[in-house]
Amino acid sequence: MxxxxxxxxxxxxxxxxxxxxxxxxxxxxxxxxxxxxxxxxxxxxxxGAGPVKISLLINSKKHELTVDPRTTLLDALRNDLDYTGTKRVCNKGQCGACTVILNGKTILACSMLALDADGASVETIEGLAQGNKLHPLQEAFVKHDAMQCGFCTPGFIMSCVSLLRENNQPTLDEIKNGVAGNLCRCGTYPNIFKAVEDAATTIKKGG
Ligand code: FES
Ligand code: FES
Structure with a gap:
């Protein structure tokens, strides 16, 4: 030695x-x-820089908080604001479990600093249901048994919400492409695809 x-x-x-x-x-x-x-x-x-004050509009509700500059948006959501529906799985931008919609576009909350989201509008899984009424995608995921452990589910649903906003009648290939950044280790893909097709029909009918 x-x-x-x-x-x-x-x-x-x-x-x-x-x-x-x-x-x-x-x-x-x-x-x-x-x-x-x-x-x-x-x-x-x-x-170096100390804690910084930021504000986030989450599911239309304004939140002001003080974060360490190294805090990711995912940690700010889960640890500081108790929006625990957004999941941390890989925490390195590889699985899609932490997908949220920021200013209308899907992003990976584990790969963005909370500081960089200052002033942004963030949509999370908690914002989809209207009171007791689930979003059509949430209902379709239940109906088609499109989840097992459920860790990937919020991320898949947020990606699918974004997909159906841009394209309300996606083909199977377009659905597969829309969730290409989301991984399900339980292998529920076929049921997820059926759920998205079903939800698209419901949304088109105005459901
Ligand atoms: S937890 Fe963010 S991509 Fe996996
Ligand atoms: S349901 Fe378990 S990882 Fe997708």
């Missing part, structure tokens, strides 16, 4: 000294910039 430290040119003593230098450096930067050094992860002193 001592040998490998010598090879890398870094002894334990020097490493600990370096840490002390880092803290002193952060304090010096703070003094120069006038920004307060704060304790970050693992006790490291950091200088």
């Amino acid at each position: 001592g040998d490998s430290n010598q090879k890398s040119g870094m002894s334990r003593r020097n490493f600990i000294k370096g840490l002390g230098g880092g803290i002193a450096g952060a304090t010096a930067i703070a003094a120069k910039t006038g920004k307060a050094a704060q304790e970050g992860p693992h006790g490291a002193m950091v200088v």
Whole structure:
């Protein structure tokens, strides 16, 4: 162990000294910039932007909140505002479970900073039902048994809401294309496609 430290040119003593230098450096930067050094992860002193106030219009209701600049829109929705219908599954933009509609377009809430959504209109699964009446897509998902564990379901439904707004009679291929960014590990795809076709017919009839 001592040998490998010598090879890398870094002894334990020097490493600990370096840490002390880092803290002193952060304090010096703070003094120069006038920004307060704060304790970050693992006790490291950091200088940078602190919490920021933002406002979000969620399902037509205005919310004002203060977020750390690193907070994703998904974490702001779930942790700060209790909109837990939007799911965190992969948390890296690969599964679509966190899909919401932002200013009319679907986005992945895990891949957007809450700061970047400041002032935006956000639609989540909680905003679809009108009182006790479910949205036609929600009803069709139940009718066609288009969910098993349900973790992917809110994301699929928000993608399908957006699809049917743009195209109220999609073909099967267009439905598949519309949900191409959503993954269902339970394999409910055939039932999801039937549900979307059914909901499209209901919406077209004015349901
Ligand atoms: S949780 Fe956002 S894409 Fe998977
Ligand atoms: S219903 Fe379980 S992942 Fe889709």
